[in-house]
Amino acid sequence: xxxxxxxxxxxxxxxxxxxxxxxxxxxxxxxxxxxxxxxxxxxxxxxxxxxxxxxxxxxxxxxxxxxxxxxxxxxxxxxxxxxxxxxxxxxxxxxxxxxxxxxxxxxxxxxxxxxxxxxxxxxxxxxxxxxxxxxxxxxxxxxxxxxxxxxxxxxxxxxxxxxxxxxxxxxxxxxxxxxxxxxxxxxxxxxxxxxxxxxxxxxxxxxxxxxxxxxxxxxxxxxxxxxxxxxxxxxxxxxxxxxxxxxxxxxxxxxxxxxxxxxxxxxxxxxxxxxxxxxxxxxxxxxxxxxxxxxxxxxxxxxxxxxxxxxxxxxxxxxxxxxxxxxxxxxxxxxxxxxxxxxxxxxxxxxxxxxxxxxxxxxxxxxxxxxxxxxxxxxxxxxxxxxxxxxxxxxxxxxxxxxxxxxxxxxxxxxxxxxxxxxxx
Amino acid sequence: xxxxxxxxxxxxxxxxxxxxxxxxxxxxxxxxxxxxxxxxxxxxxxxxxxxxxxxxxxxxxxxxxxxxxxxxxxxxxxxxxxxxxxxxxxxxxxxxxxxxxxxxxxxxxxxxxxxxxxxxxxxxxxxxxxxxxxxxxxxxxxxxxxxxxxxxxxxxxxxxxxxxxxxxxxxxxxxxxxxxxxxxxxxxxxxxxxxxxxxxxxxxxxxxxxxxxxxxxxxxxxxxxxxxxxxxxxxxxxxxxxxxxxxxxxxxxxxxxxxxxxxxxxxxxxxxxxxxxxxxxxxxxxxxxxxxxxxxxxxxxxxxxxxxxxxxxxxxxxxxxxxxxxxxxxxxxxxxxxxxxxxxxxxxxxxxxxxxxxxxxxxxxxxxxxxxxxxxxxxxxxxxxxxxxxxxxxxxxxxxxxxxxxxxxxxxxxxxxxxxxxxxxxxxxxxxxxxxxxxx
Numbered sequence: 001x002x003x004x005x006x007x008x009x010x011x012x013x014x015x016x017x018x019x020x021x022x023x024x025x026x027x028x029x030x031x032x033x034x035x036x037x038x039x040x041x042x043x044x045x046x047x048x049x050x051x052x053x054x055x056x057x058x059x060x061x062x063x064x065x066x067x068x069x070x071x072x073x074x075x076x077x078x079x080x081x082x083x084x085x086x087x088x089x090x091x092x093x094x095x096x097x098x099x100x101x102x103x104x105x106x107x108x109x110x111x112x113x114x115x116x117x118x119x120x121x122x123x124x125x126x127x128x129x130x131x132x133x134x135x136x137x138x139x140x141x142x143x144x145x146x147x148x149x150x151x152x153x154x155x156x157x158x159x160x161x162x163x164x165x166x167x168x169x170x171x172x173x174x175x176x177x178x179x180x181x182x183x184x185x186x187x188x189x190x191x192x193x194x195x196x197x198x199x200x201x202x203x204x205x206x207x208x209x210x211x212x213x214x215x216x217x218x219x220x221x222x223x224x225x226x227x228x229x230x231x232x233x234x235x236x237x238x239x240x241x242x243x244x245x246x247x248x249x250x251x252x253x254x255x256x257x258x259x260x261x262x263x264x265x266x267x268x269x270x271x272x273x274x275x276x277x278x279x280x281x282x283x284x285x286x287x288x289x290x291x292x293x294x295x296x297x298x299x300x301x302x303x304x305x306x307x308x309x310x311x312x313x314x315x316x317x318x319x320x321x322x323x324x325x326x327x328x329x330x331x332x333x334x335x336x337x338x339x340x341x342x343x344x345x346x347x348x349x350x351x352x353x354x355x356x357x358x359x360x361x362x363x364x365x366x367x368x369x370x371x372x373x374x375x376x377x378x379x380x381x382x383x384x385x386x387x388x389x390x391x392x393x394x395x396x397x398x399x400x401x402x403x404x405x406x407x408x409x410x411x412x413x414x415x416x417x418x419x420x421x422x423x424x425x
Numbered sequence: 426x427x428x429x430x431x432x433x434x435x436x437x438x439x440x441x442x443x444x445x446x447x448x449x450x451x452x453x454x455x456x457x458x459x460x461x462x463x464x465x466x467x468x469x470x471x472x473x474x475x476x477x478x479x480x481x482x483x484x485x486x487x488x489x490x491x492x493x494x495x496x497x498x499x500x501x502x503x504x505x506x507x508x509x510x511x512x513x514x515x516x517x518x519x520x521x522x523x524x525x526x527x528x529x530x531x532x533x534x535x536x537x538x539x540x541x542x543x544x545x546x547x548x549x550x551x552x553x554x555x556x557x558x559x560x561x562x563x564x565x566x567x568x569x570x571x572x573x574x575x576x577x578x579x580x581x582x583x584x585x586x587x588x589x590x591x592x593x594x595x596x597x598x599x600x601x602x603x604x605x606x607x608x609x610x611x612x613x614x615x616x617x618x619x620x621x622x623x624x625x626x627x628x629x630x631x632x633x634x635x636x637x638x639x640x641x642x643x644x645x646x647x648x649x650x651x652x653x654x655x656x657x658x659x660x661x662x663x664x665x666x667x668x669x670x671x672x673x674x675x676x677x678x679x680x681x682x683x684x685x686x687x688x689x690x691x692x693x694x695x696x697x698x699x700x701x702x703x704x705x706x707x708x709x710x711x712x713x714x715x716x717x718x719x720x721x722x723x724x725x726x727x728x729x730x731x732x733x734x735x736x737x738x739x740x741x742x743x744x745x746x747x748x749x750x751x752x753x754x755x756x757x758x759x760x761x762x763x764x765x766x767x768x769x770x771x772x773x774x775x776x777x778x779x780x781x782x783x784x785x786x787x788x789x790x791x792x793x794x795x796x797x798x799x800x801x802x803x804x805x806x807x808x809x810x811x812x813x814x815x816x817x818x819x820x821x822x823x824x825x826x827x828x829x830x831x832x833x834x835x836x837x838x839x840x841x842x843x844x845x846x847x848x849x850x851x852x853x854x855x856x857x858x859x860x861x862x863x864x865x
Binding site: 066100352355356 | 517568681725757792796801
């Protein structure tokens with residue numbers, strides 16, 4: 001493994017060379033501010049770009065080209081990290097060495113990706129109205145369908161209420177309520193911003209020729225000098241003077257409950273690893289206390305888990321429960337957290353949780369995509385790629401006292417229930 | 426005996442051995458990877474609901490959900506918590522049941538031997554006591570409740586019930602709450618003796634570990650040594666007629682967008698050999714992908730007309746006793762979508778992909794296949810899929826590579842002649858609802 005960082009035409013370029021894989025991963029990221037008014041435009045833009053280039057004016061033609069390049073795959077998505085919006089164009093392609101006839105695919109693929117980004121099919125220097133309408137329809141239908149999956153629907157309802165005055169209420173995938181406000185003009189502005197004001201990061205991982213890659217990046221991509229980056233941690237919060245207690249109704253068999261806590265412990269915090277371990281012990285595995293107490297001992301729920309969001313410093317417990325078992329389950333959840341201490345958590349439990357976390361981090365290096373994710377994340381939060389050894393020793397050092405200290409940071413903010421409608425009527 | 430086969434240009438080696446007990450082991454070395462994965466497969470799925478023992482022609486009928494119940498039971502040992510035992514060895518274990526198999530799998534970044542032995546132990550001393558059975562039944566009932574809120578899954582089963590009259594693919598893998606009460610300790614014992622015989626099972630390993638040394642260590646375990654009595658069995662499928670059970674089902678659901686699933690039922694009146702079924706599946710996929718896939722003009726047109734969206738999906742399945750092609754989409758224009766699909770499928774008889782598209786598509790398949798080998802678990806799953814059926818994956822790939830456009834002609838003909846069923850879940854404000862109101 002060999003890592004190199006350099007700047008090419010105002011682009012921060014990161015190479016991660018390894019011969020362990022049979023694919024090459026090439027990722028281009030555009031980083032700008034996360035703003036409510038551009039949530040939808042930034043969610044829609046990468047899909048619009050993938051709908052046609054000058055050379056391949058339709059999705060269909062791009063797809064045929066990708067097929068011809070042995071199933072080269074381009075995934076686009078927009079995510080929120082801290083107060084930034086990150087538009088990613090992730091390309092995975094096979095290293096030709098492992099194909100009959102050993103075709104050289106990388107340059108053609110890189111060129112295609114750059115065309116998707118910089119040379120979309122436009123008419124009189126504007127995006128095509130029909131393509132824009134089409135992508136907007138796709139996004140609308142996708143956001144509406146969120147309602148069909150009760151787990152994710154409950155979560156998005158919860159999110160809108162617990163974080164009602166914070167940016168975190170928005171999903172980077174788009175916002176249905178304000179989708180109509182996205183116009184072609186806004187998309188044009190958004191595209192100009194992405195190309196000329198966003199910070200550009202390119203990650204290449206796998207087995208490739210570095211010199212050639214330098215050359216292609218210089219030839220096909222460019223960055224911006226004026227790029228401004230916002231905080232990578234989202235510290236917006238509210239003083240919790242009163243807990244929010246919410247009940248909503250829907251057409252579902254099992255109720256969904258979500259209990260949301262503020263912690264304030266974020267990725268760069270000293271208590272980050274203790275908090276992560278707390279979450280693992282609480283609700284992240286089949287050995288987790290919530291799973292054992294609520295599913296195995298009391299059979300109140302089939303699926304119960306907890307999630308810790310380190311870039312926001314919040315922790316959530318979510319479960320599906322029988323009708324009329326909501327309050328009993330919530331009480332039990334709070335009781336488990338309350339009693340979480342040396343009596344409940346054995347030394348063996350702690351070792352198991354550490355082992356789980358170690359395993360997860362070691363396995364990051366089994367996937368080019370995950371390696372790039374980790375480097376990107378580490379560089380943003382810590383300023384550099386944290387070597388595996390450092391991370392493992394940090395995990396190893398965590399004591400049960402620190403975990404309890406992390407737990408003490410929790411403030412109950414919101415209890416949300418989505419229940420079956422119409423029982424009474 | 427250990428066989429090694431090297432596959433070029435992919436540069437992957439498959440190592441195979443057979444234990445004394447008859448257990449087949451397939452291993453894929455993945456040097457440099459931290460993760461090691463193991464899957465132990467049993468050819469017992471939800472469709473295996475009736476078997477006939479060869480020696481005395483005795484029939485056994487398993488209630489719906491038996492395979493899944495047994496999978497749960499093997500984890501449920503009242504003395505010790507199996508998941509915890511695996512965790513203590515640094516392995517995370519889980520299991521799943523599909524229509525055609527039960528699988529127990531784990532992954533670890535530590536040694537692979539100790540958890541493997543634990544897995545074997547687990548299968549050798551199950552607890553089928555009444556208490557254990559009752560406890561697990563309660564858990565599975567909750568699982569069934571949870572799935573009832575998963576609308577796409579219920580759409581799928583509604584369609585299976587539309588396509589088929591009696592083929593057990595109709596049944597929910599987890600069973601029904603009522604059927605769970607018919608699963609007895611005796612039935613579980615029978616299923617265990619018949620399906621969980623080492624001779625019927627397959628172990629797939631992948632990752633960076635000393636493979637031959639591991640084989641040697643495993644050989645010592647009773648599960649790889651002992652030869653329990655073997656019950657040869659066969660199935661006597663209740664063959665379906667060449668028509669569907671219910672051609673159209675409309676259900677009102679709490680949705681924002683309608684869901685439509687269409688199935689084409691391919692006629693079967695004999696058991697297909699695994700390779701034969703796998704090749705049929707590949708041909709159907711190639712044809713359908715060319716006709717309606719993301720690189721097709723038909724799909725482009727349907728997208729533009731707003732008939733389908735990015736959820737549109739084609740899936741094909743060809744198994745020993747059944748075969749079908751499915752189309753799924755979310756849509757705001759369900760009636761038009763259904764009409765368009767019917768129309769397109771009627772015309773598929775005259776469709777042949779052009780040579781260039783067909784070659785590009787085979788290149789895509791080849792490339793996607795190479796990509797899977799960059800993941801220890803995905804490669805493990807791929808090998809599990811094929812080797813359990815006794816198919817050599819690389820032979821299948823070569824067969825696919827040799828296919829020519831003309832080979833799809835017959836497939837196109839079969840598809841256009843086969844009966845269809847449709848399930849349409851409509852939302853309160855959709856056009857289907859308006860139509861219904863007018864009629865009533």
